[in-house]
Amino acid sequence: MNPFDSTSQRPGSRTGTGVLDSLLTNCDQDTFAREVWGKRALLSKGASDFSDLFSGRAVDELISRRGLRSPFLRVAKDGSTLPTSSFTGPAGVGATIADQLDDTALWRQFDDGATLVLQALQRTWGPVGDFSARLGSELANPIQANAYITPPQNQGFDDHYDVHDVFVLQIEGTKRWVIHEPVLDSPLRDQPWTDRRDAVATAAAGEPYIDAVLEPGDALYLPRGWLHAATAQGEVSIHLTLGIHNRTxxxxxxxxxxxxxxxxxxxxxxxxxxxxxxxxxxxxxxxxxxxxxxxxxxxxxxxxxxxxxxRSQARPGPLGPLAQHELLQNLTAETPLQLRDSLDARFDGSRLWTRVGWLEFSDEDLEHVRALVAARITTAGNLGVDLAERLVRAGVLVPVAH
Structure with a gap:
């Protein structure tokens, strides 16, 4: 059976305007899919206002107050990644963690010209997580979001290519991007640029495909394999990179x-x-x-x-244990409920597969669950309170967002 056949098996598929064509590109989704996706770089000046996604204040909060550990940040200088031990340390009293971010060490590294890379922001910063989930749903490819914070007149990495497509969103400051065509079209994940250093260096010395300064609100799409290097201009630059882990x-x-x-x-x-x-x-x-x-x-x-x-390549939407407990305690026929975001819910006969496991249903319940998946929002009474309670306990249904 092909579980990808029916759109009814993939709830949340978007029609009309989505984040891709309304926020990330200056072309419609059909044109992007036909002429750009996987084929060429695209610069969209003034694509949108991204200030609600991320900011310099968000950077400071994540580094100084959130207790992040080393996998969520790396530091680069002069084209190389610095050792984790140079910017991490013990968490202090009450926590036996030796590799939390050391904000003092990070400040000194940044002041000395290093680029800070906050990784997997779809896990640590709510607005970026929500945006990444929406884009991933539209593209049907999982998204990882990183932020690059670069001091003035500095470059984090030398010319290189990625093994996944990216959208670059300029958040604050300006950054000059120099883009060259690939030395290897559509590289796979085990075909990194480091295997082709000489070819990359030679291509990067040639005429660029794009040489532009990105300003806040600009967006840049790069298919995997396209060479790029970026340098901050006269002020601190912050940009988001949305990495698309392409299905091939x-x-x-x-x-x-x-x-x-x-x-x-x-x-x-x-x-x-x-x-x-x-x-x-x-x-x-x-x-x-x-x-x-x-x-x-x-x-x-x-x-x-x-x-x-x-299902394994992305996480379901957020679920609060206390909110879920309160929902169960007060569940009545009138209680509004919604399908949890990013479940990747798919039917296989009488079974519903999701990112939180699978459930088997009777014919009568299956009819109600199919209607739920199509509508996404319902009441406990429409489902039947017993079925609603089962789905809440399974983490499939959550309180309606206000």
Whole structure:
């Protein structure tokens, strides 16, 4: 079964204007999909006001007050990443944590010209998390959000390429971006730029595809593989990078091969040992194996594993334990409820798969759950209070946001 076939199985799919064409680009979504996605860099001047997503005050709060640990920040200077020990330390009384961010050390590094990189902001800063979830839903690709805070006249990293697409959103200050075309189109995750240093350096010395200064509100899209380097201008620069972890045909091929191999386990010829004394197959054995693989390809079903990987690559929307407890304590037929965000809810027969697990339903309950998934907001009475309580306890339903 293909769990990706029906839009009713993917609640929350957006029609019309979304964040992509209203906030990130100066073209409509169809044009972006047809002419830009994965093909070329795109600079959109004055795309939107991003000040509600992130700010310098947010940077200071995250570094000085949130108790972040080292995986959520790295520091770069002169093209290299500094050791974690240079900007972390013990958390103090009451916490046995040795690698929390040391705000004094970070200030000194920043004052000395280092770029601060706040990583995985979709986990630590609410507005960025909500925005990333919406964009990920529109693109059907998981999003990671990083912030780059660069002192005036400094460059965090040398010319390089990423192995994922990115949107760059300029938040504060200005930054000059120099973009060159790829030396390797659409690189996979195990094909980093460091494997092609000489080619990257040669290409970066040529005529740029884009050479522009990004100002607050500007957005830049870079497909994976496109070379880039960025330098802050006369003031501190803050930009967000939304990394798109692209789903590729190669990843589909991996799942097809895995399905083929799983099917071949049931073939006694494949389980048989090679002839005694033979350390490699002869041509007859090799031909037989190839023929068996080709015969198994039409029966390969990669969709269950693709759906499992898709669910694992992002998190469901926020859920507050105390709010959930209060919801249960006061649940009545009139209680408004909503489907939890970013569940990636999909039906497979009488079963509902989500990022928080799967649930099996009777035919009667299944009809109500399908209506819930389509509408997203309901009342406990519409579902039946017992079914509503079950879905609240499972973390599928949450209080309606106000």
């Amino acid at each position: 045909r190669y990843a589909v091929a991996e799942q097809v091969v895995a399905s083929v191999l799983a099917n071949l386990r049931d073939d006694p010829r494949m389980r048989a040992s090679l002839p005694l004394g033979i350390d490699a197959p002869d041509s007859a054995d090799l031909d037989m194996v190839k023929e068996a693989i080709l015969s198994a390809v039409p029966e390969a079903d990669p969709y269950p594993d693709l759906a499992r990987v898709h």
